[in-house]
Amino acid sequence: MGRGSDRREFLKRGAVAGVGLMVGRGAPADGAVPGAGRAGGDPSYAAGFAAAALERVRIGFVGVGLQGGSHVENFLRIPGVEIVAICDVDEPRAREVASWVTGADRPAPTLYTRGETDFKRLCERDDLDLVFNATPWRWHVPVCVEAMTAGKHTAVEVPAAYTVDGCWQLVETAEKTRRHCVMMENCCYGRREMMILRMVREGLLGELLHVEGAYIHDLRAIKFSDRNEGLWRLEHSISRNGNLYPTHGIGPVAQCLDINRGDRFETLVSMSSNARGLRLYAEKTLEAVDPRVRDYALGDMNTSLIRTANGRTVVLQHDTTSPRPYSRINLVQGTVGTVTGYPDRVHIEGQSEGHGWEELEAYRERFEHPLWEKLEREAEGAGHGGMDYLEDYRLIECLRAGSATDMDVYDAADWSVICALSETSVAEGSRPVEFPDFTRGAWKSRAPAAMGG
Numbered sequence: 001m002g003r004g005s006d007r008r009e010f011l012k013r014g015a016v017a018g019v020g021l022m023v024g025r026g027a028p029a030d031g032a033v034p035g036a037g038r039a040g041g042d043p044s045y046a047a048g049f050a051a052a053a054l055e056r057v058r059i060g061f062v063g064v065g066l067q068g069g070s071h072v073e074n075f076l077r078i079p080g081v082e083i084v085a086i087c088d089v090d091e092p093r094a095r096e097v098a099s100w101v102t103g104a105d106r107p108a109p110t111l112y113t114r115g116e117t118d119f120k121r122l123c124e125r126d127d128l129d130l131v132f133n134a135t136p137w138r139w140h141v142p143v144c145v146e147a148m149t150a151g152k153h154t155a156v157e158v159p160a161a162y163t164v165d166g167c168w169q170l171v172e173t174a175e176k177t178r179r180h181c182v183m184m185e186n187c188c189y190g191r192r193e194m195m196i197l198r199m200v201r202e203g204l205l206g207e208l209l210h211v212e213g214a215y216i217h218d219l220r221a222i223k224f225s226d227r228n229e230g231l232w233r234l235e236h237s238i239s240r241n242g243n244l245y246p247t248h249g250i251g252p253v254a255q256c257l258d259i260n261r262g263d264r265f266e267t268l269v270s271m272s273s274n275a276r277g278l279r280l281y282a283e284k285t286l287e288a289v290d291p292r293v294r295d296y297a298l299g300d301m302n303t304s305l306i307r308t309a310n311g312r313t314v315v316l317q318h319d320t321t322s323p324r325p326y327s328r329i330n331l332v333q334g335t336v337g338t339v340t341g342y343p344d345r346v347h348i349e350g351q352s353e354g355h356g357w358e359e360l361e362a363y364r365e366r367f368e369h370p371l372w373e374k375l376e377r378e379a380e381g382a383g384h385g386g387m388d389y390l391e392d393y394r395l396i397e398c399l400r401a402g403s404a405t406d407m408d409v410y411d412a413a414d415w416s417v418i419c420a421l422s423e424t425s426v427a428e429g430s431r432p433v434e435f436p437d438f439t440r441g442a443w444k445s446r447a448p449a450a451m452g453g
């Protein structure tokens with residue numbers, strides 16, 4: 001289906017439905033009980049799955065819109081990668097991105113453009129190692145499960161899933177097929193985030209007590225646009241109320257806390273403000289008869305509190321519908337000091353003056369992460385300040401080395417499940433909901449993420 005028909009379909013459904021579309025309402029769309037664990041598990045996989053080393057990594061892309069296309073550009077610059085297939089429902093876009101591959105003097109990738117489930121034909125190929133999934137959210141789980149079942153590793157954009165059941169499907173399929181399922185949380189490779197991780201690991205902040213993260217990004221224009229995310233992101237705001245995009249905020253601070261690797265998220269409570277931003281924006285910018293001039297379920301500011309098994313606390317926020325400058329907050333607080341982003345500042349007891357902040361930059365020479373030291377030049381100009389290049393580089397490096405990936409399916413499930421848990425908590429009066437333990441106890445002894453350093 002092309003973009004035009006996607007758009008018509010949205011308007012039609014929006015006009016008649018008035019309530020939840022395919023994405024469910026309030027509680028998780030699959031009706032699963034948050035906190036419920038599942039039997040089974042594979043301790044040998046959970047200990048840190050590593051597949052056989054690959055000399056080169058042959059990639060099939062599913063979804064080459066803005067973010068998928070940006071990954072293709074990165075992979076054309078990373079040694080040991082071949083892009084052998086591209087699938088997208090938008091054929092002109094698939095052709096455009098394929099032309100970048102041939103333009104780099106590489107063989108033309110095979111195109112799969114026969115509709116929404118044509119990714120199945122791509123997954124059947126026997127000359128693919130990795131299926132890279134940068135589709136809209138509702139396709140994340142179906143494409144990953146199909147790819148792993150067909151014997152391919154998979155990498156998926158964020159969030160990996162937005163229901164509890166979807167998260168379990170990823171974990172169970174990865175364990176059963178013994179394939180990688182990596183969620184591409186690029187913010188874990190941000191220059192500030194990696195520097196903070198190093199500060200934490202070298203003990204500069206003391207014992208960690210509390211972290212804060214967020215996705216505060218005014219997406220109103222994008223949500224009402226006639227292209228790209230405008231074709232699919234708005235529908236999630238119609239019926240869902242919670243944190244729809246938790247992983248940029250939670251990923252980096254979860255790594256500082258060694259979540260799934262010595263600690264784990266245990267309980268979450270969440271509340272949302274009134275929903276005003278989208279309706280006001282629609283009233284200002286659209287004709288009154290446009291079905292998108294309507295009420296939206298998504299509260300403008302959603303705030304969740306999380307407590308970990310080891311007694312640390314997290315504040316996590318989501319706001320994509322307000323006139324507020326961009327921030328992921330990115331605060332890490334310990335017994336000796338605190339570091340935060342937006343703007344980047346640090347306070348270390350005994351080093352910083354009085355109760356004031358110092359600029360984080362003053363610590364760069366001592367704490368720059370080795371991966372940034374190594375790749376700064378190559379990453380220049382790549383997506384999101386270069387961090388996308390580092391995450392793509394590390395994915396390939398791990399697959400070629402036959403090592404565990406920096407982030408694995410448990411991280412993907414645990415960071416993504418906040419979508420569903422926050423929706424449940426908001427819908428049920430901000431009651432505490434429990435995180436499933438996707439690792440089934442292995443979190444106590446799993447090794448910290450390598451992160452190339």
Ligand SMILES: NC(=O)c1ccc[n+]([C@@H]2O[C@H](COP(=O)([O-])OP(=O)(O)OC[C@H]3O[C@@H](n4cnc5c(N)ncnc54)[C@H](O)[C@@H]3O)[C@@H](O)[C@H]2O)c1
Pocket residue numbers: 062063064065066067068087088089090093115116117118119134135136137139157158159184185186227228229230231384
């Ligand atoms: N990590 C980041 O910083 C970041 C930034 C932007 C987007 N994203 C994520 O990347 C994903 C894609 O976002 P985007 O901004 O590129 O959106 P987009 O709309 O630009 O791209 C999505 C692409 O998928 C295609 N598509 C839709 N259904 C498909 C199907 N069934 N099979 C094959 N192709 C299909 C569309 O035609 C489009 O080309 C989302 O999960 C989003 O959350 C992440």
